Amino acid sequence: MNSRRTEQIANRIQMLVSDILQREVSDPRLSSLVINRVELARDGSFARIYVSSYLSDTESEDVQQVLRKASGFIRRNLAGKLDLRTVPTLRFQWDDSVKEGEEVLSALRKLNVEED
Numbered sequence: 001m002n003s004r005r006t007e008q009i010a011n012r013i014q015m016l017v018s019d020i021l022q023r024e025v026s027d028p029r030l031s032s033l034v035i036n037r038v039e040l041a042r043d044g045s046f047a048r049i050y051v052s053s054y055l056s057d058t059e060s061e062d063v064q065q066v067l068r069k070a071s072g073f074i075r076r077n078l079a080g081k082l083d084l085r086t087v088p089t090l091r092f093q094w095d096d097s098v099k100e101g102e103e104v105l106s107a108l109r110k111l112n113v114e115e116d
Contacts, residue, residue: 027070
């Protein structure tokens with residue numbers, strides 16, 4: 001699969017998984033997740049899905065466990081919406097970049113206020 005096609009499929013997976021988490025998963029902890037990006041293997045065999053949320057560390061560990069258990073359900077729902085011969089195995093990866101970015105912005109704002 002060429003890189004352009006891989007990127008298109010990854011973007012489609014990102015949109016669909018986000019929709020599945022919002023509308024079809026009954027666990028309310030998963031509906032608060034944000035899909036930051038999806039990396040699809042060149043052969044399309046698996047997709048690493050980077051997720052984040054503003055949950056505490058203990059809550060995020062629970063959510064990661066729930067995601068691992070729900071990955072089969074999400075994959076089955078994804079199969080009905082993707083026009084692919086084989087649907088990739090989903091691997092969820094916690095991404096703290098949003099939280100870290102917010103902390104950096106907060107520190108910069110604090111410095112800016114102190115200068116004034």
